[in-house]
Amino acid sequence: MGSPSTATRVIRPRQRAPEPATRFDRRLAEILAHATDVFCDKGYEGASMRDLSRASGMSLAGLYYYFESKERLLFLIQKHTFSTIVQRLKSRLEGISDAEERIRVFILNHLEYFLANQQAMKVLSHEADALKNGFASELASIKREYYRICVGLLDELKQVRGLEFSTRIAVLSLFGMMNWIYTWHNPRVDADAKELANEMGDLFLHGVLTREVRREAR
Amino acid sequence: MGSPSTATRVIRPRQRAPEPATRFDRRLAEILAHATDVFCDKGYEGASMRDLSRASGMSLAGLYYYFESKERLLFLIQKHTFSTIVQRLKSRLEGISDAEERIRVFILNHLEYFLANQQAMKVLSHEADALKNGFASELASIKREYYRICVGLLDELKQVRGLEFSTRIAVLSLFGMMNWIYTWHNPRVDADAKELANEMGDLFLHGVLTREVRREAR
DNA sequence: ACTTAATTCGAACGAACGTTCGAATGAGCC
DNA sequence: GGCTCATTCGAACGTTCGTTCGAATTAAGT
Secondary structure, eight states: OOOOSSSSSOOOOOOOOSSSSOHHHHHHHHHHHHHHHHHHHHOTTTOOHHHHHHHHTSOHHHHTTTOSOHHHHHHHHHHHHHHHHHHHHHHHHTTOOOHHHHHHHHHHHHHHHHHHTHHHHHHHHHTTTOSOHHHHHHHHHHHHHHHHHHHHHHHHHHHHHTOOSOHHHHHHHHHHHHHGGGGTOOTTTSOOHHHHHHHHHHHHHHHHHTTSSOOOOO | OOOOSSSSSOOOOOOOOSSSSOHHHHHHHHHHHHHHHHHHHHOTTTOOHHHHHHHHTSOHHHHTTTOSOHHHHHHHHHHHHHHHHHHHHHHHHTTOOOHHHHHHHHHHHHHHHHHHTHHHHHHHHHTTTOSOHHHHHHHHHHHHHHHHHHHHHHHHHHHHHTOOSOHHHHHHHHHHHHHGGGGTOOTTTSOOHHHHHHHHHHHHHHHHHTOSSOOOOO
16 A cells, blocks of 8 residues: 555656666666676575675665565676677677678677676676576577577678588587686686687687588598 | 584494495485486575475485585585596596597597586586585596696697697687586487587687697788 | 655564484394 | 394474565755
């Protein structure tokens, strides 16, 4: 009783942006950023709402003004991260037409975003199926789009160069190489995104480009 | 008080094996197997001791007769899995001398064990740093040995063929390709270990073997 | 200054967590 | 039968979990 207009307690207020975004959105973004760090450290299940409260400097109850459950919070983080990377990729690909170069752009885009937002990407990679059905399916569609883009780039290369290999395995191997980085990359020791992208790009593209001749070994 | 001879309540009884292993060891192995399935489904933090109790058909309290904490249980699973894979690899490598073939054996060994024990390997890959300092360091040493073997194989190849590339990035990329499989492999749709090993072996080895000429692109 | 709505919080809820304890079983040997 | 361990369990421990509620506080518009 007394609840204004929607069924849930969390009301997204509509109010003209003071320019970039509403106060609500800005505060939410801050909380998401802190929560990302905590999820990265402790994992989704391992991080408690009290941990998130401490990290973001807001009371436990206060958090629930911004999202209605811990699961929805994880969803918001994953959706935002993935949407951003897809959107950046699309804009970067716009000018490029050479098939090999387009794949290098894909790799560079992925790695640059990955290393610049390592915590978010770890959460994305590591907590890939922590979400239940409702949230999971919405995220899966964004993921599928990203996957399809990569398949498209590879099929393009195969066609132009007359290659033959399993696109699926190649794409998933490439994702594996790139996403595994969160388990080992140390910014103080390891190369930066551009160098890694070159190295992995060479490895992957040479591996894929020498498939004109049918298997020579074994 | 009344505790027999050791400080902890969990006593590993010594009693001659009725042939293969003691009753204790056999029962423990059963529990580890069931626990592996549950950890695979729900993750380490997400799986409760009550889940494990249900899955293994033993009472909650009964489990603690076999290991003293949930963390130690995870450790036992990971240690057993990793030790087995290293040991199998060593015996498989014994007869082989060709550098390229040795790397193919490495890949095949990894993938065969990976697909045959997918749950265990998912737990191994996914819960890589769920363990605290004490357990973590013992596991890290097994992990490091495995990593070093692969570095050795690659350095061998580099020397024999006069190649130049970052061994570290190549090895970690290879691990990425292989370990990422747990996120996508569907036994009903995807190829078996031998075919996957061939495909990934081709991709990786061709990628690595064409590094005699210094970088041609970009 | 007053009103209204947006934002924050302390305190508590019931449920589930990992773990412990003492008593009840079971099996193997005299 | 009785004795001795190994094994299993029900019941509870104290703690922490995600979430809720009503009141307090702050910011915005007049």
